[in-house]
Amino acid sequence: MKILIIKTGALGDMIGASAFFQTVKENFPEDSIYLLTQEIYRDVVDASPVFTKIFFLPRGYKFFQLLRIFTKLRRLRIDMVLDIQGNIKTNFYCSLTGGKKRYGYYRRRAGRLFLTKGIKRRTKKQQAKHPSAKPSPSILKFLGIEGHTTRPKLWIPEEKRRSFPNFVKDQNLNESREWVLMHPLTTKGYLARRWLNERCAELADKLINDGYEVLFIGAGESEYVESIISRMKNTPKNLTDKTDFHNLCLVIEKASLVITMDSSPLHISVVAGTQAIGIFGSTDPLIICPKGAEYIYKAVGCNPCYKKICADMKCMKAIMVDEVYNKAKEMLAQNESEYSLFNR
DSSP states (O other), rough: EEEEEEOOOOOOHHHHHHHHHHHHHHTTTTTEEEEEEGGGGGGHHTTTSSSSSEEEOOSSSSSHHHHHHHHHHHHHHEEEEESOOSSSHHHHHHHHOOOOOEEESSSSHHHHHHOOOEOOOOOHHHHHHHTOOOOOOOOGGGGGGSSSOOOOOOOOOOHHHHHHHHHHHTTTOOOSOOOOEEEOOOSSOOOOGGOOOHHHHHHHHHHHHTOOOEEEESSSSSHHHHHTTTTTTOOOOEEETOHHHHHHHHHHOOSSEEEESSSSHHHHHHHHHHEEEEEEEESSSSSSOTTEEEEEEESSSSSOOSOOOOOOOOHHHOOHHHHHHHHHHHHHHHHHHHHHHHHH
């Protein structure tokens, strides 16, 4: 049997979906499993042993490239399509593949028309308004599978692990100190999810004063991170735009703690087994924060609102530096205690 999984984003969701990918493979070990995803997630899935082949969607609306991809998929004669992205576009992709059975999530009623069987998925806002409602069941039920049987996984090529010490040396990172990573960024444009710059700077200074190696991580907005660093009294290490996906995962894996906004490093940290604190404001951590991570969130009456931009930022202003600092120190002390016990 030939099975196609459709998952097109976002980064944190792609990492979480690795459990779904492995579960399908474990239950269909002799079958060929294919993936349709976006080119920007190549590094996340390319080293996975789950897939017979991965098809990467082109960036932008490139009709003829899309046509070639779906022509190849139709020639495969796919037996089953599993759409775990579940939007109107990916529902439509299901029908374009020519798959005999098409199971998936859908948000709009029109999307259901492209599926053999579907499950209506609630949006994050709907979940926030009705938190007591049962979560959407998994489409795995259509396959007779009860829940995920494996944990999410980071697929990092062995050559990347071997070359990582060179990266550490090139970036002049101090391995004799514990690393605390700070990720002040979010998806571009989602400014309501970002903590105040001056508070990020103050927190980083306090941690450096305590002897930790503070590393700023992120991609795409180096000027924003520099604006935070310019407010600091100490000098942290700035890895913004200096890590590819695999090196970012390895840096997180080696760190003692990650402090991040509602963004993908929070999900990477959990899978890597690194302690993490998520700072939440406009989004609901009870819905979004992955299990295994800690979070700080202040209900101020208007959140969770899921806004991209907010003039007041009351929820983020309510989170004080000392609260995050004390939580970080508590977790770091616990980590040091466990390390001491392990090395007795």
